Amino acid sequence: MDTFFLIKYGEISLKGENRKVFIDRLKRNIKTRLKEFPVTITIRPGRFYLTAPEEYEESVRNTLLSTFGITGFSKALKVNKDMEFIQAAAISITKDMLEKGKGTVFKIDIRRTDKHFPYDSYGLACKLGDILRTEFPELTVNCTRPDWILNIEIRDAAYLYGDEEKGPGGLPVACAGRGLLLLSGGIDSPVAGYLMAKRGLSITALYFHTPPFTSDEVKEKVICLTQQLSRYIPRINLLIVPFTNTQLCIKEKAKQEEVTLLSRAAMMKIATMIAGDRHAGCLITGENLSQVASQTTESIRFTGSYAILPVFRPLIGFDKNEIVHIARQIGTYNTSILPFPDCCTLFAPPYPLIKPDFERMRRSFDALEMEPLLEEAAGNTELVTFTTRQTGL
Numbered sequence: 001m002d003t004f005f006l007i008k009y010g011e012i013s014l015k016g017e018n019r020k021v022f023i024d025r026l027k028r029n030i031k032t033r034l035k036e037f038p039v040t041i042t043i044r045p046g047r048f049y050l051t052a053p054e055e056y057e058e059s060v061r062n063t064l065l066s067t068f069g070i071t072g073f074s075k076a077l078k079v080n081k082d083m084e085f086i087q088a089a090a091i092s093i094t095k096d097m098l099e100k101g102k103g104t105v106f107k108i109d110i111r112r113t114d115k116h117f118p119y120d121s122y123g124l125a126c127k128l129g130d131i132l133r134t135e136f137p138e139l140t141v142n143c144t145r146p147d148w149i150l151n152i153e154i155r156d157a158a159y160l161y162g163d164e165e166k167g168p169g170g171l172p173v174a175c176a177g178r179g180l181l182l183l184s185g186g187i188d189s190p191v192a193g194y195l196m197a198k199r200g201l202s203i204t205a206l207y208f209h210t211p212p213f214t215s216d217e218v219k220e221k222v223i224c225l226t227q228q229l230s231r232y233i234p235r236i237n238l239l240i241v242p243f244t245n246t247q248l249c250i251k252e253k254a255k256q257e258e259v260t261l262l263s264r265a266a267m268m269k270i271a272t273m274i275a276g277d278r279h280a281g282c283l284i285t286g287e288n289l290s291q292v293a294s295q296t297t298e299s300i301r302f303t304g305s306y307a308i309l310p311v312f313r314p315l316i317g318f319d320k321n322e323i324v325h326i327a328r329q330i331g332t333y334n335t336s337i338l339p340f341p342d343c344c345t346l347f348a349p350p351y352p353l354i355k356p357d358f359e360r361m362r363r364s365f366d367a368l369e370m371e372p373l374l375e376e377a378a379g380n381t382e383l384v385t386f387t388t389r390q391t392g393l
């Protein structure tokens with residue numbers, strides 16, 4: 001037997017002229033993620049209908065729970081617009097809700113887009129309410145505080161559902177271009193990538209690797225984080241940039257208190273060089289105001305000045321506990337806290353600059369004459385790709 005899902009999308013419906021583009025993209029994203037399964041998706045005003053063989057129900061659910069652009073979805077019964085069928089479906093859903101212990105106080109919500117249907121919404125709700133209370137005497141109706149709602153939509157057919165699950169919201173990935181995510185092994189940058197993908201960006205992740213000062217375990221950790229993000233961001237790739245020569249040059253030639261800032265600036269510059277080749281129109285970082293010395297207004301002004309593209313810092317105003325909360329929700333937290341030191345901690349000066357002088361820092365950067373090193377790093381990135389199968393979907 002087939003299972004039928006009714007899918008709701010939110011903000012997309014506000015997008016005026018571009019609406020069709022957003023809707024097609026969302027459909028394509030769901031289809032791509034379920035490409036191994038024989039599902040069909042139909043677009044209707046304000047809704048998608050998805051049909052899949054029953055045995056794939058759980059895979060479909062998992063996909064819908066993690067596809068940006070979806071605000072909610074329900075497993076629904078689709079029946080003929082005939083009272084006899086509607087009544088049988090309503091009884092079946094009510095029985096199911098009672099068996100699941102959802103409560104005995106309910107209400108019926110009806111959306112009737114087919115104005116030719118012989119009952120109006122109120123009439124249909126009253127009739128079905130009476131039938132259900134006769135069938136299940138323990139039921140009571142409360143329109144303001146129900147335990148659950150029996151939803152009925154009268155459209156091309158009648159659609160009935162009880163439970164509704166929340167989707168992640170946002171906009172479909174790939175409707176807003178591509179961003180290059182500077183992904184370290186920490187807690188913040190995976191969350192930053194998640195939030196920007198939720199606004200419709202495709203993501204390519206970029207990790208600056210500094211062997212032997214950072215171990216292969218850190219690299220594995222970043223690969224693992226990218227894989228975890230791929231649950232939400234289909235086709236995310238990871239670029240690994242060899243950063244050792246740049247880092248050593250800075251360490252050897254720069255003033256100790258400037259080392260972290262110069263490394264960050266070099267990362268921004270290399271990322272900007274790579275962005276063009278990867279068709280990325282912006283950079284994304286996990287920076288968070290005042291979290292560390294390199295994230296004060298003055299520090300961010302300096303490091304950001306090496307990115308010609310816009311830099312999105314979605315976490316800039318978050319509290320750490322808010323970031324941790326999202327990291328736990330999206331499943332990256334436990335990987336992020338694995339205790340492998342990264343190069344930032346290894347090369348961090350004991351007294352970093354908190355309010356760097358912009359002109360002085362620019363001169364320090366120029367004095368290092370790192371251009372060939374930066375170009376070499378940008379040109380020698382290693383690409384790691386993830387297939388849908390690897391993501392466990």
Ligand code: ATP
Pocket residue numbers: 181182183184185186187188189190206207208209267284285286287291292294342343344
């Ligand atoms: P995170 O938790 O994301 O590692 P953090 O709090 O440790 O952030 P920093 O180490 O100062 O902060 O890094 C600030 C941002 O710079 C990171 O969020 C990330 O976007 C970028 N970044 C830092 N180190 C690297 C790296 N090795 N590779 C890629 N991006 C990096």
Ligand code: MG
Pocket residue numbers: 184185186342344
């Ligand atoms: Mg970090």
